[in-house]
Amino acid sequence: MPAPSSEFPAQxxxxxxxxFPEADLLESGSMATELVGPGGIADGQVRELEALHILDPDxxxxxxxxxRLGLGFWIASGWVAFITLLAILAPVLPLESPSKVSSCIKxxxxxxxxxxxxxxxxxxxxxxxxxxxLSRIIWGARVSLSVGLIAIVxxxxxxGIIGLIAGFYKGRLEGLLMGSMDVLLAFPALLLALAxxxxxxxxxxxxxxxxxxxxxxxxxxxxxxxxxxxxxxREFVLASRTLGASNSRIISREIFPNVVLPVLSFAxxxxxxxxxxxxxxAFLGLSVAPPTPTWGGMINEGRNVLETDPQIALIPSAxxxxxxxxxxxxxxxxxxxxxxxxxxL
Amino acid sequence: MRFVRKKLxxxxxxxxxxxxxxxxxxxxxxxxxxxxxxxxxCDEAGYQQTRADLGLNDPVPVQYVRWLGKTLTGDMGxxxxxxxxxxxxxxxxxxxxxxxxxxxxxxxxxVAIPLGLIAAQRAGGIFDRVSTTVAFGLLSIPxxxxxILLILIFAVNLGWFPSVGYVKFSEDPxxxxxxxxxxxxxxxxxxxxxxxRLLRTDLISTLQEDYITMAKAKGITSRRVLLRHAFxxxxxxxxxxxxxxxxxxxxGAFIVEVIFAINGIGRYIVDGILGRDYIPVQGGVVxxxxxxxxxxxxxxxxxAVIDPRIRHARAIV
Numbered sequence: 001m002p003a004p005s006s007e008f009p010a011q012x013x014x015x016x017x018x019x020f021p022e023a024d025l026l027e028s029g030s031m032a033t034e035l036v037g038p039g040g041i042a043d044g045q046v047r048e049l050e051a052l053h054i055l056d057p058d059x060x061x062x063x064x065x066x067x068r069l070g071l072g073f074w075i076a077s078g079w080v081a082f083i084t085l086l087a088i089l090a091p092v093l094p095l096e097s098p099s100k101v102s103s104c105i106k107x108x109x110x111x112x113x114x115x116x117x118x119x120x121x122x123x124x125x126x127x128x129x130x131x132x133x134l135s136r137i138i139w140g141a142r143v144s145l146s147v148g149l150i151a152i153v154x155x156x157x158x159x160g161i162i163g164l165i166a167g168f169y170k171g172r173l174e175g176l177l178m179g180s181m182d183v184l185l186a187f188p189a190l191l192l193a194l195a196x197x198x199x200x201x202x203x204x205x206x207x208x209x210x211x212x213x214x215x216x217x218x219x220x221x222x223x224x225x226x227x228x229x230x231x232x233x234r235e236f237v238l239a240s241r242t243l244g245a246s247n248s249r250i251i252s253r254e255i256f257p258n259v260v261l262p263v264l265s266f267a268x269x270x271x272x273x274x275x276x277x278x279x280x281x282a283f284l285g286l287s288v289a290p291p292t293p294t295w296g297g298m299i300n301e302g303r304n305v306l307e308t309d310p311q312i313a314l315i316p317s318a319x320x321x322x323x324x325x326x327x328x329x330x331x332x333x334x335x336x337x338x339x340x341x342x343x344x345l
Numbered sequence: 346m347r348f349v350r351k352k353l354x355x356x357x358x359x360x361x362x363x364x365x366x367x368x369x370x371x372x373x374x375x376x377x378x379x380x381x382x383x384x385x386x387c388d389e390a391g392y393q394q395t396r397a398d399l400g401l402n403d404p405v406p407v408q409y410v411r412w413l414g415k416t417l418t419g420d421m422g423x424x425x426x427x428x429x430x431x432x433x434x435x436x437x438x439x440x441x442x443x444x445x446x447x448x449x450x451x452x453x454x455x456v457a458i459p460l461g462l463i464a465a466q467r468a469g470g471i472f473d474r475v476s477t478t479v480a481f482g483l484l485s486i487p488x489x490x491x492x493i494l495l496i497l498i499f500a501v502n503l504g505w506f507p508s509v510g511y512v513k514f515s516e517d518p519x520x521x522x523x524x525x526x527x528x529x530x531x532x533x534x535x536x537x538x539x540x541x542r543l544l545r546t547d548l549i550s551t552l553q554e555d556y557i558t559m560a561k562a563k564g565i566t567s568r569r570v571l572l573r574h575a576f577x578x579x580x581x582x583x584x585x586x587x588x589x590x591x592x593x594x595x596x597g598a599f600i601v602e603v604i605f606a607i608n609g610i611g612r613y614i615v616d617g618i619l620g621r622d623y624i625p626v627q628g629g630v631v632x633x634x635x636x637x638x639x640x641x642x643x644x645x646x647x648x649a650v651i652d653p654r655i656r657h658a659r660a661i662v
Contacts (some may be wrong), residue, residue, distance in 0.1 A: 009502055053389050174626060179358065180362075182355070183363065185356075186362070186634065186637065186638045186641075187366070187634050187637070188593070188595045188596045188634065189593075190596035190597075190599055190600075191595070191596065191599075191614075191630060191634065194599075194614070194615075195367075195370050195630055198370075198623075198626060199371065199374055199623075200373055201374060276487045279487060280487060280488070280599075280600055283489045284599070284600065286601060286618065286619075296489070299489060299490065299493060300489075303493060303604070306497055313493050314493075314497075317490040320490065321486055321487075324485045324486075324487065325481075325482060325485035325511065328447045332481075
């Protein structure tokens with residue numbers, strides 16, 4: 001496989017592109033800054049995650065060192081896999097219904113509620129309506145994970161196609177496509193997602209995912225375009241063209257495989273951003289309508305009883321935090337892993 | 346100059362697109378737009394009035410131009426719920442949000458700069474490693490979780506700060522800063538992690554420059570080298586990102602304003618959405634989006650002024 005550059009591509013402006021090079025210099029940071037999360041918190045993390053590792057003194061010039069994904073990566077992946085498995089298996093797990101209201105309200109962790117001679121054991125307690133927290137966490141994971149995944153897959157497909165076309169064909173088409181990406185980026189991320197959900201007046205998982213996915217199109221398109229520009233100038237593309245390959249073949253067989261790796265590692269972090277975004281919307285009461293449990297919604301409900309029963313808000317907070325942290329960590333490791341490999345070639 | 350002209354042209358088109366999108370949002374509403382906009386308690390007279398206000402009988406481009414003209418002259422319509430003019434409400438609320446954003450940036454920079462300096466001084470040392478880990482963790486906490494934790498610790502348990510409500514800045518500036526500390530800190534938490542890492546990274550690369558070696562060779566203390574020689578040239582990306590983050594923070598402000606019951610523009614929009622009061626939402630969206638575009642534009646220009654390489658990028662390519 002041809003060697004990709006270890007530089008993050010947004011900074012490499014291939015000659016011959018009509019799309020403002022100044023803008024790229026300026027916005028090398030904003031790609032990440034604007035892979036947004038409503039919630040505003042996760043937005044800058046990609047940029048930050050880059051900053052965490054580039055120019056680390058013990059890594060400078062150490063491209064030859066063989067890197068591994070490391071134990072941490074497997075722990076992180078394990079957690080994500082575990083949550084995913086629980087979410088998938090939710091209907092067959094021996095759980096109480098997440099919307100079943102009982103008279104045992106605000107029960108603490110590991111408590112047994114006895115009602116009419118029947119003991120119900122609540123591993124993580126109940127919320128202020130007596131609904132089993134563990135069950136709600138697991139059912140809530142279905143929403144969070146589906147939204148995270150659908151949003152990013154949507155962003156990857158649309159953003160990826162736009163980026164590939166813009167980076168490959170250049171010229172006016174590129175100007176037009178990237179110009180419209182600028183317009184998308186001109187909206188603060190949360191605002192755009194909020195507006196889509198509000199004005200379509202539809203709160204299904206699909207609409208929420210697409211609203212968040214639309215926000216992720218522009219940063220992904222930029223990243224893909226920058227990589228495409230870079231690879232478009234390489235010898236193997238020239239060689240392929242000399243052999244008579246068509247444009248579509250060059251894009252799908254030569255450029256796409258090179259572009260896809262950096263974008264996929266970016267996508268893992270993107271899933272985390274989308275999950276936070278959904279959490280933020282749910283927290284504002286603008287995600288999937290109740291009684292469907294969502295992590296953000298659970299945290300919001302727990303906010304009202306923070307003084308007396310903080311665990312009701314803290315348990316979903318901890319699960320959300322762990323999931324986001326693990327996804328960020330795994331994404332970061334994957335990116336670093338490929339970067340170093342690239343640098344070593 | 347060519348750079349500025351090009352940026353201005355692109356600014357014009359982006360503004361056009363942003364306002365057009367804000368305008369068409371209202372048309373996306375399912376059902377009869379005037380009926381929905383008019384609200385739940387809408388009678389026939391109110392409905393006809395709304396229809397006339399929106400000018401729904403005209404062609405869409407005409408509607409857009411008229412709406413744009415009205416918006417530019419400060420007429421953004423009237424809230425269906427409390428009949429307050431939208432522009433008036435925004436005028437009241439914008440300064441509150443602005444104060445919150447500036448306050449949080451100051452907190453973030455105030456924490457990040459000293460920590461970044463210490464971390465960079467001994468890159469790879471214990472402090473550096475711990476702060477890297479902590480920064481990574483901080484970035485993974487969603488703002489609403491940060492807010493919950495801060496309220497639990499500082500408002501509920503310690504009782505140092507109020508969990509909701511605040512005194513206006515004009516009434517008692519000190520009390521206002523005290524009341525707004527938790528919301529500002531909530532926004533600042535993720536920012537400080539970003540800033541610290543940025544500053545650290547830039548400082549480490551600056552410290553490898555020849556002139557730093559030269560300064561050290563002359564026997565200047567490392568503290569002085571760090572503060573006097575390395576710090577300023579290393580703040581470049583920090584300044585840029587801090588500027589760009591103003592726009593990003595607006596998103597965070599939505600959630601923080603709702604949690605801490607602050608009457609800023611974010612809460613105004615969210616309240617509008619929840620109350621199905623769409624004219625205020627549209628007004629709020631267009632003001633925030635245009636402000637965001639303008640801030641980013643200003644930073645682009647500023648960036649070019651600071652760094653001549655960008656001004657002359659065309660010539661180099």
